[in-house]
Structures are given as C-alpha cells and as structure tokens.
Amino acid sequence: GDSVTQMEGPVTLSEEAFLTINCTYTATGYPSLFWYVQYPGEGLQLLLKATKADDKGSNKGFEATYRKETTSFHLEKGSVQVSDSAVYFCALSGSQAGTALIFGKGTTLSVSS
Amino acid sequence: DSGVTQTPKHLITATGQRVTLRCSPRSGDLSVYWYQQSLDQGLQFLIQYYNGEERAKGNILERFSAQQFPDLHSELNLSSLELGDSALYFCASSVGGGRDTEAFFGQGTRLTVV
Numbered sequence: 001g002d003s004v005t006q007m008e009g010p011v012t013l014s015e016e017a018f019l020t021i022n023c024t025y026t027a028t029g030y031p032s033l034f035w036y037v038q039y040p041g042e043g044l045q046l047l048l049k050a051t052k053a054d055d056k057g058s059n060k061g062f063e064a065t066y067r068k069e070t071t072s073f074h075l076e077k078g079s080v081q082v083s084d085s086a087v088y089f090c091a092l093s094g095s096q097a098g099t100a101l102i103f104g105k106g107t108t109l110s111v112s113s
Numbered sequence: 114d115s116g117v118t119q120t121p122k123h124l125i126t127a128t129g130q131r132v133t134l135r136c137s138p139r140s141g142d143l144s145v146y147w148y149q150q151s152l153d154q155g156l157q158f159l160i161q162y163y164n165g166e167e168r169a170k171g172n173i174l175e176r177f178s179a180q181q182f183p184d185l186h187s188e189l190n191l192s193s194l195e196l197g198d199s200a201l202y203f204c205a206s207s208v209g210g211g212r213d214t215e216a217f218f219g220q221g222t223r224l225t226v227v
Contacts, residue, residue, distance in 0.1 A: 043205075049213070103155060103158075
C-alpha cells in the first residue's frame with residue numbers, strides 16, 4: 001500500500017544551521033505531497049505542498065521539490081531559528097486512500113540558540 | 114486557530130467503556146477526516162466523510178465508528194475500549210474532496226484508557 005518514510009529523529013541543530021529532513025514515498029498513481037508541522041500542544045498545520053513532478057513548494061523559508069524519479073520530497077531550510085523547533089510530517093494524498101493524507105512517522109527538530 | 118473545533122480536549126475512561134469524540138469542521142468545509150496519533154504507530158488515517166457520506170476508510174477498527182451529520186459536524190464513537198486505544202485523536206476538515214486541498218486540523222482529543 002501507499003506509504004511515506006521519513007528520516008528518524010530527533011534532529012538537533014544550532015540556530016542558523018542548514019536543515020534537511022529526508023522524505024520518500026511509495027504510491028500508485030500521482031499523489032500530491034505535503035509537509036505539515038506540529039508545534040507542542042497544537043494540531044498540525046500545512047507548511048507547504050506540491051501537486052506534480054518538479055513542483056517546488058515553499059513557505060517561511062522552507063522548501064521541498066517533488067522528485068518523481070527518486071520518489072522524494074525532502075524538506076530544506078537554509079537557516080533555522082529556535083522558533084522552528086517542532087515535529088515535521090511528510091504526507092501524500094490522492095492515492096489508495098482517496099484524498100486522505102497518509103503521513104510519515106514525523107521528525108522532531110530541536111533548535112538551540 | 115484552524116477553525117476546526119474538537120471536544121472534549123481530554124478524556125479519561127476505563128477499559129470496556131464507550132466514548133464519543135466530537136468535531137466541528139471549518140465553516141463551509143464538506144470533508145471531515147479522523148486520525149489517531151500514537152507514539153508507536155504515528156498518525157494513522159481512520160475514516161473520511163464527505164457531505165454526510167463515508168468517502169474512504171483507513172485503519173479503523175470494527176469497535177470504532179463515525180458519522181457526519183446534516184450540519185456537517187462529525188462524531189467518532191469508540192467502544193469496548195482497550196488500553197492500546199489511548200492516543201491523540203485528530204479531526205481535520207477540507208473544503209472539498211480533491212487531492213490538492215489543504216486539510217485543517219483541530220487540536221485533538223487526548224484519550225486515556227485506564
């Protein structure tokens with residue numbers, strides 16, 4: 001079935017460091033891809049999305065490119081801040097589960113000053 | 114604030130009991146999704162409703178059921194509860210059923226089964 005695999009965390013970085021969180025997917029058809037973020041005690045919020053191959057999603061300095069040839073959607077940010085500390089989820093939609101989001105297990109990011 | 118309201122925020126109950134979780138979607142959203150978040154399983158899709166009709170099913174146990182009412186709010190019923198059902202249950206809503214549509218999440222109901 002459809003699935004999303006993310007790198008295991010936690011990821012610990014110093015402020016202004018470069019961030020990469022790897023995400024790969026397995027799906028039939030052509031899903032849309034998403035990154036959601038969950039801050040402590042809150043629900044998930046959409047960070048960015050891409051709906052077709054080679055699309056780049058971007059928001060708040062974060063970027064991810066839909067790579068069909070490598071079935072990947074890695075999240076990057078050039079300079080992280082303490083306020084970016086959260087759990088990041090990669091997800092896909094539009095495949096076997098219809099339009100429901102299928103999530104990876106999440107990656108915890110901790111940024112220190 | 115996402116606009117999705119879940120009640121209650123916390124629920125503690127005993128094994129074997131039945132509980133109902135409630136979700137009010139954002140105004141105008143027709144789709145409602147239910148998810149279960151636990152430490153070992155991560156975020157698991159349970160079920161989706163669209164405009165009152167069941168649209169898709171995920172890893173939902175037979176002891177669990179859901180419905181969406183004419184006013185579009187939704188309820189998730191969990192029965193014969195077991196310790197392993199302890200988790201955070203999220204509701205999300207979206208405008209339509211399209212795969213590109215952003216889903217907005219509530220803050221979740223934390224269920225503890227003792």
